[in-house]
Structures are given as structure tokens and as C-alpha cells.
Amino acid sequence: PTPIDSFTLNANATSTTLIDARIGYYSHVTFMPQTADAAAVASSLWAPQSQQISGQLVVEHESTANTDCTFRVLIWG
Numbered sequence: 001p002t003p004i005d006s007f008t009l010n011a012n013a014t015s016t017t018l019i020d021a022r023i024g025y026y027s028h029v030t031f032m033p034q035t036a037d038a039a040a041v042a043s044s045l046w047a048p049q050s051q052q053i054s055g056q057l058v059v060e061h062e063s064t065a066n067t068d069c070t071f072r073v074l075i076w077g
Contacts, residue, residue, distance in 0.1 A: 004073055012064075016058075017058050027076060027077045029047060033071055037068050042071075
């Protein structure tokens, strides 16, 4: 898969899965909102360690009908 540099939350859902080969169990992933709607839900983002495995990370968040909740992603480690 192509490495990601941004992602958009799944609308009307409470989780979104990021797929990127750079993600590992000990990676630190930072999210930066790119739209006003993303900023409005940014405080609800949570990425539990138990949902982070090699190549993927499940981000839990509040449900929103907005389809433009886009975040930049920075992966450390």
C-alpha cells in the first residue's frame, strides 16, 4: 500500500482504520485537523494501543455526518 499523509474520518461511524506499512505497535501517530469540521471532532480522536498492530491503526472518534473531517498524519517510529 502507498504510505498515507492524510485521512478522512468515516462519516456516520465511530472508528476509522488507517493502513500504512510504517505503523507498528510502538509507533506514535499524530493527527492535525485540516478542516473546521475536523477541528470540531479532534478532541474525540482516540487510538487505543490494543488497536494498533503492524501496518494498521484503528482510530476511534465521535460519529459525525460531515464528510470533510480530514487530518494530516505524522507517524513516528
